[in-house]
Amino acid sequence: MNIKFFWTKSSFKIKERETIVGIICCLIIVAGYLFINRKSKPTQELPIVSVAPAAQEDVEIYGDYVGRIRAQQFVEVRARVEGFLEEMHFEEGTFVKKNQVLFIINQDQYRNKADKARAQLKKDQAQARKAERDLSRIRPLYEQNAASQLDLDNAIAAYETAEASVGMSNADLQQAEQELGYTIVRSPISGQISESQVDLGTLVGSSAKSLLATIVKTDTVSVDFSMTALDYLKGKERNVTFGQKDSTRNWQQTVSITLPDNSIYSQKGLVDFAAPEVNPKTGTFQVRAEIANPDHVLLPGQFTKVKILLDVRENATVLPKKSLIIEKGGAYVFVMRRDTTAEKRYVELGPEFLNNVVVERGLAPGEIIVTEGFHKLTPGIKMRIDNSYAEQKAKSQSQATAE
DSSP, X not given: OHHHHHHHHHHHHHHHHHHHHHHHHHHHHHHHHHHHHHHHSOOOOOOEEEXXXXXXXXXXXXXXXXXXXXXXXXXXXEOSSOEEXXXXXXXXXXXXXXXXXXXXXXXXXXXXXXXXXXXXXHHHHHHHHHHHHHHHHHHHHHHTTSSOHHHHHHHHHHHHHHXXXXXXXXXXXXXXXXXXXXXXXXXXXXXXXXXXXXXXXXXXXXXXXXXXXXXXXXXXXXXXXXXXXXXXXXXXXXXXXTTOOOTTSSOOOEEEEEOTTSOBOSOOEEEEEEOSSOBTTTTEEEEEEEEEOTTOOSOTTOEEEEEEEEEEEEEEXXXXXXXXXXXXXXEEEEEEXXXXXXXXXXXXXXXXXXXXXXXXXXXXXXXXXEEEOGGGOOTTOBXXXXXXXXXXXXXXXXXXXXX
């Protein structure tokens, strides 16, 4: 029994030593592996980004609307006297001048009426002269008591009646001559005339309210479009009143329009009127602009796209829209500090234009912002700048030094 126990205890000690040696060998292997792996692992590279400075420039803010072309003047030519239409002195669709003869209505009855009124006037004038001579004879006789007061009163009354008749006849003659003049229908303005609305021989007249033709003046046209009440409030915030010129600013509310072929019309107009109230049905108010049309390219009634200069933001801070990160909490950009670390900066945005956006608050002009590669960044991480920007910056600095 004693011998058997001795051998069991010895084998236990041998196994314990083997276990300890195995553990030490494993630790040595693991430590060697970690050392070799740490030594062979490359260092982490810095994220490469593209950067650009926040610019400062004057920004023009535009608004796009749908407008309609309207003639500056649109006149309906109507007959003012009744009669048969005898002559037409224009070609339909052509340009007519002011006071040009357009139509002639039969003049016979109006000429006869004028002749009758002229004859009546001569008759009344003759009676007035006789009454004046009678009064001039009666007056000295009355002073000499050779004529009674009744004779003098009758002579005065006859003279005044004759003078009144002369005035009435003169008015009748003027009216008759005016009606005779209305038989010659003239153009009230210069412009393009439409086709004739009546044929020769047709009975026309004021009683029938006969429309003879229409004339439109299109050397200058009006562009009507609607703006929202929100546009009005935003304009007020920028001290811009639509339809009113402001001598304190160096720009005006210009308007450009797009033609049906999507080309931009060469002439620009100016806003000259804005309605003083908002239409409760549409929530908009009418705005009008005048624009030159010397070649008659713009046609009245035509719909067009209107682009109006709403405001000019002077010395505004501008950055590319591609550098913005939009999230639920707002918009932010990554700004590069002097030690090339990234800073997450929230900004307040203003109006957009082209591929840029105005920054109202949160960013100063000249600060370096990350435009590409910001998805790799976290606040405080160091960055490596793309060489293209560094080369561009060095080139601009060298050009500034040379100047």
